[in-house]
Amino acid sequence: MIKKVFSIQYSVFKKLRTALVLRVQTAAYRLPSTNSRTKRGFTLLIAVLTASVLLAVGFAIYNIVSKELVFSSTGRESQFAFYAADSGIECALYWDKQGAFATSSSLTSLQCADRITQGTLERESLSSGGENYYQTTFLLWMEGVQSGSCAQVEVRKFASNRTEVRSFGYNTCVTSNPRRLERGIRAQY
Structure with a gap:
């Protein structure tokens, strides 16, 4: 008799356990499957994220390099402008x-420098801070220089x-x- 009762209890327990496990699996938690579709989706996600990060890094490097090129060419062009100003002041002096x-x-x-200054040579009488002066202005073109630089020179006689x-x-x-x-x-003397 005890065996029979135990056997009935055990079979009821088994049925309850099976029903409970099925209910938990379907309602709240799904056990991980070994389906290859899920793995392919995860691999695709990782590939897209990696490609996005690499593209962003490549774009950032390109942006920095292009700004550096503009910056270095600005230094070169600044030298042309300074040389033109220096030539202009030497000519005026x-x-x-x-x-x-x-x-x-x-x-x-x-x-x-074997070149006649371009433009008009203008002289005008002006006043600044209560002091009168004559100002002569001329334009000097730097021919033979690749960039076509020039200098505008003002000579003021107080x-x-x-x-x-x-x-x-x-x-x-x-x-x-x-x-x-x-x-x-600027030179003053």
């Missing part, structure tokens, strides 16, 4: 020593016998160029 900018003399064309020379060099004389650079040099 030479001709000032020759007396070309004296207020009593008439304006003539200037020749620097009534107090003081002279100020300003030279503004440009890497290109095209005013609409977005990469146009200006470097200036």
Whole structure:
């Protein structure tokens, strides 16, 4: 009899356990399957994420390199602008020593580095801070230089016998160029 009762209890327990396990599997938790479709989806996800990260890193490197190239070419163009300003001020200092900018003399064309200065040689009487001066302006083109740089030079002769020379060099004389650079040099004596 005990065996019989135990046998009935055991069979009821087995049935309950099977029903409970089935209910838990379907309702709350699904046991992991060895289905290859699930693995393929996970592999595809990892591949897409890896490709996205590599693409983002490649784009960032390209962006940095392109900015560095622009930055290095700006340094080169800045040198052209400075050399133009230096040539302009040297030309003005030479001709000032020759007396070309004296207020009593008439304006003539200037020749620097075997080139006649371009544009008009203008002289005007101005005033700044209560001090009167004559300003002569000319434009010097740097021919033979690959970039086509130029310099705009201003020579100011003050009534107090003081002279100020300003030279503004440009890497290109095209005013609409977005990469146009200006470097200036000033001499006072």
